[in-house]
Amino acid sequence: MPPLPDRNRKPSKAMQLVMYPLDWLEERSGLIGGVKYFLFRKVPGDVGWFHTLGSATLTAFIVQAVTGVVLAMYYKPDPATAYQSIQFITNDLTLGWLVRGMHRWGASVFIILLFFHAARVFLFGAYKYPRELNWIIGVILLILGMLEGFTGYLLPWDQTAYWATVVGINLNGTAPFVGEFLSQFLRTGAEINGETLTRFYALHMLLIPGGLIALITLHLYLVVRLGVTSPPWSDHAAGRERPEPEPEPNGRTGLVQPAPRGGYKR
Amino acid sequence: MANGEGGAGPGPTIWPIGFAVGIVCILVGLIVSTAAVAAGVLIAAVFGFLWARESTREYRGTAVPAAPEPEEAPEPSMLPAGPPRPANEGEAALPVMDDAEVERYPRSVFLEVSTLGLGALIGGLVTLPVLGFVVLPSFEDQEYDDVNLGPIDNFPEGKWIITTFFRDPAAGEVSHRVAYIRNNGNLSFTIISNRCAHLGCPVQPNGLVAENQRKSIRVLQDKQRAAVSLTPASPSGFGCPCHGGQYDTEGNRTAGPPVRALDRYEYSIVSRNLVLNKPYSVAHVTGTGADAKIKAYPLTGPGQHVDGVESWLYPIQPPGR
Numbered sequence: 001m002p003p004l005p006d007r008n009r010k011p012s013k014a015m016q017l018v019m020y021p022l023d024w025l026e027e028r029s030g031l032i033g034g035v036k037y038f039l040f041r042k043v044p045g046d047v048g049w050f051h052t053l054g055s056a057t058l059t060a061f062i063v064q065a066v067t068g069v070v071l072a073m074y075y076k077p078d079p080a081t082a083y084q085s086i087q088f089i090t091n092d093l094t095l096g097w098l099v100r101g102m103h104r105w106g107a108s109v110f111i112i113l114l115f116f117h118a119a120r121v122f123l124f125g126a127y128k129y130p131r132e133l134n135w136i137i138g139v140i141l142l143i144l145g146m147l148e149g150f151t152g153y154l155l156p157w158d159q160t161a162y163w164a165t166v167v168g169i170n171l172n173g174t175a176p177f178v179g180e181f182l183s184q185f186l187r188t189g190a191e192i193n194g195e196t197l198t199r200f201y202a203l204h205m206l207l208i209p210g211g212l213i214a215l216i217t218l219h220l221y222l223v224v225r226l227g228v229t230s231p232p233w234s235d236h237a238a239g240r241e242r243p244e245p246e247p248e249p250n251g252r253t254g255l256v257q258p259a260p261r262g263g264y265k266r
Numbered sequence: 267m268a269n270g271e272g273g274a275g276p277g278p279t280i281w282p283i284g285f286a287v288g289i290v291c292i293l294v295g296l297i298v299s300t301a302a303v304a305a306g307v308l309i310a311a312v313f314g315f316l317w318a319r320e321s322t323r324e325y326r327g328t329a330v331p332a333a334p335e336p337e338e339a340p341e342p343s344m345l346p347a348g349p350p351r352p353a354n355e356g357e358a359a360l361p362v363m364d365d366a367e368v369e370r371y372p373r374s375v376f377l378e379v380s381t382l383g384l385g386a387l388i389g390g391l392v393t394l395p396v397l398g399f400v401v402l403p404s405f406e407d408q409e410y411d412d413v414n415l416g417p418i419d420n421f422p423e424g425k426w427i428i429t430t431f432f433r434d435p436a437a438g439e440v441s442h443r444v445a446y447i448r449n450n451g452n453l454s455f456t457i458i459s460n461r462c463a464h465l466g467c468p469v470q471p472n473g474l475v476a477e478n479q480r481k482s483i484r485v486l487q488d489k490q491r492a493a494v495s496l497t498p499a500s501p502s503g504f505g506c507p508c509h510g511g512q513y514d515t516e517g518n519r520t521a522g523p524p525v526r527a528l529d530r531y532e533y534s535i536v537s538r539n540l541v542l543n544k545p546y547s548v549a550h551v552t553g554t555g556a557d558a559k560i561k562a563y564p565l566t567g568p569g570q571h572v573d574g575v576e577s578w579l580y581p582i583q584p585p586g587r
Contacts, residue, residue, distance in 0.1 A: 163467055170567060173568070174465075174568075174569035179570070183567060184405060185401060193441070194437060
């Protein structure tokens with residue numbers, strides 16, 4: 001047996017240098033402990049790549065946020081200059097083609113990953129008690145993500161953008177009773193005009209991202225609070241032994257808790 | 267107060283509020299009018315006097331109408347029995363109060379309600395104008411201005427002319443619109459909007475378009491020069507590139523997803539110029555040209571039925587058109 005490290009040993013000079021600011025911060029805020037609590041959680045032993053889809057979606061969102069902030073430094077949300085500013089970003093600015101491409105294709109990646117993540121949660125039955133609220137928040141996040149796509153699509157202000165938005169807004173307009181009010185609100189008027197562009201810009205970069213960030217925070221809080229589910233084929237329930245014996249499958253085998261032939265292995 | 271310590275203070279009075287109103291009146295009056303200053307001085311003096319009288323009553327030996335005293339002695343259970351305990355041992359060190367006991371502190375309830383109420387008031391004062399600013403401009407002043415399309419001599423009888431114009435020249439390209447216009451003779455015009463009745467894409471003429479005979483003219487509109495282009499065409503109908511809706515030359519749907527006929531424009535002829543007035547929606551057209559019988563409705567968004575059972579889904583259109 002190797003000797004245990006002596007806890008009372010004085011740390012090296014270099015270590016002290018690293019730890020001093022961290023200790024200073026921890027003593028005054030508890031932030032280091034909070035970050036540790038967030039990152040070093042217990043998860044079931046048999047989680048796999050499927051469980052990384054959520055953080056992949058988060059990463060895609062962060063890419064969108066960062067590239068979007070940078071694009072906003074050059075984009076001009078004005079009917080007379082929007083198209084030209086996009087052309088300027090793509091063709092003239094150094095690496096503009098790359099950042100715009102990251103934002104443009106990253107948008108699709110974000111939506112695709114949202115769907116994959118939702119499919120994983122659905123097929124693993126991870127939306128069940130006590131995680132229903134997190135599923136509901138996830139659905140709202142999906143809707144907000146698609147709204148980001150809808151509002152962002154107008155911003156290049158070319159023919160595709162314009163007519164896609166015409167069709168999209170008129171689709172909303174066919175909703176019974178309130179549809180035309182909704183579409184007139186989205187257009188800022190009876191027809192698409194300059195304010196439609198600025199309105200979509202504000203929605204795209206301020207209002208909807210704000211909602212997304214707030215709900216992602218809530219989503220993560222619930223993930224930390226409730227823990228990660230094991231896969232349906234797992235034979236340990238949520239990473240620990242059940243206090244009571246497994247319930248009889250009773251002839252019904254579902255997707256989430258399949259009863260292997262010959263009972264549960266323990 | 268509850269255990270009688272320090273005697274009963276005076277009950278809550280309204281005099282300070284009146285005094286404050288007087289002060290506000292003076293301050294406002296300094297800007298607005300001298301009469302308000304006088305009124306403010308009067309109010310502040312009267313209420314200040316009453317306030318001072320009220321709060322000095324105790325020292326002047328008059329009976330003090332106190333806040334209602336507890337009628338019974340505090341219940342024994344409320345008082346800590348035996349020697350004092352450390353706060354972290356046993357039951358909660360604070361006395362357990364039942365609901366009736368809490369009732370005796372109306373000031374805390376007052377503070378709670380007034381904090382919430384004031385918060386709601388301030389929140390509302392901030393939110394409501396902002397909300398109005400977000401929503402109302404979308405529903406105000408949405409009237410369609412008249413559009414001058416130039417002399418009617420540019421529209422030969424029996425010929426279709428693809429007419430492009432600016433609904434609002436000041437807004438620029440975003441107000442670019444297209445109408446298909448046919449002179450039926452005898453000052454009758456068929457003017458069909460190119461907005462598809464499905465989801466609003468631009469319908470195209472099915473047939474030859476004489477691009478080489480395009481004529482660009484300048485007209486006076488809203489006190490500025492606006493461009494109008496006139497291109498002869500001989501369509502056998504109209505078709506939408508987005509989802510394949512098809513229409514005949516009167517704008518009736520012949521195939522595809524549209525829910526009604528193409529919209530039309532009212533028009534007038536002012537000093538031999540063709541002028542577009544408000545657009546309107548059409549359920550169906552029977553007959554052609556000058557003899558057409560048009561089932562007209564107020565302008566409705568694309569994809570919405572204007573007649574039949576389905577129109578019950580769209581009972582109210584937004585105001586301001």
